[in-house]
Amino acid sequence: MELAKIEQLLDAYFEGETNLKDEKILRDYFLNENVPTHLLQYKPIFVGIEAAHKERFQQEINLPKPETAAFTNLKYIAVAILVLSFLVGGVYFSQSNELTPEEKEALAAFEESKKAMLLLSQNLNKGAERLTLVNQFGNAKDKVFE
Numbered sequence: 001m002e003l004a005k006i007e008q009l010l011d012a013y014f015e016g017e018t019n020l021k022d023e024k025i026l027r028d029y030f031l032n033e034n035v036p037t038h039l040l041q042y043k044p045i046f047v048g049i050e051a052a053h054k055e056r057f058q059q060e061i062n063l064p065k066p067e068t069a070a071f072t073n074l075k076y077i078a079v080a081i082l083v084l085s086f087l088v089g090g091v092y093f094s095q096s097n098e099l100t101p102e103e104k105e106a107l108a109a110f111e112e113s114k115k116a117m118l119l120l121s122q123n124l125n126k127g128a129e130r131l132t133l134v135n136q137f138g139n140a141k142d143k144v145f146e
Helices: 003-015 020-032 037-054 069-096 101-144
Strands: none
Touching: 003 020, 003 037, 020 037
């Protein structure tokens, strides 16, 4: 291969402007041919890259199984919390329907107060109706005396 072409590719390589094909040409040149003395400084780069391409990890990788002891314990804890919450909710709702004597007395007093307020409201409404009659009488009197 022509030396000028290799030097041009080498400059483009260090500028980051080469593609994979150009890099393969450079790698093959520095691995197979006699390299001129002024380019010998670049040979270890391409020899190292080739060695890195050939490296493979030989040791077996053991990944943990998804069903680990901690995960199993977590499932049991979640189920226990769910059962406990249902029990607490059941006890709460079963006791909330039973009223204490003080609560029953307060509820009866509330009902009596509600009846008294309703009676008062009805009487006030009757009085308000009579006031409209008085207002109508006053308006009619004003028209007559004008």
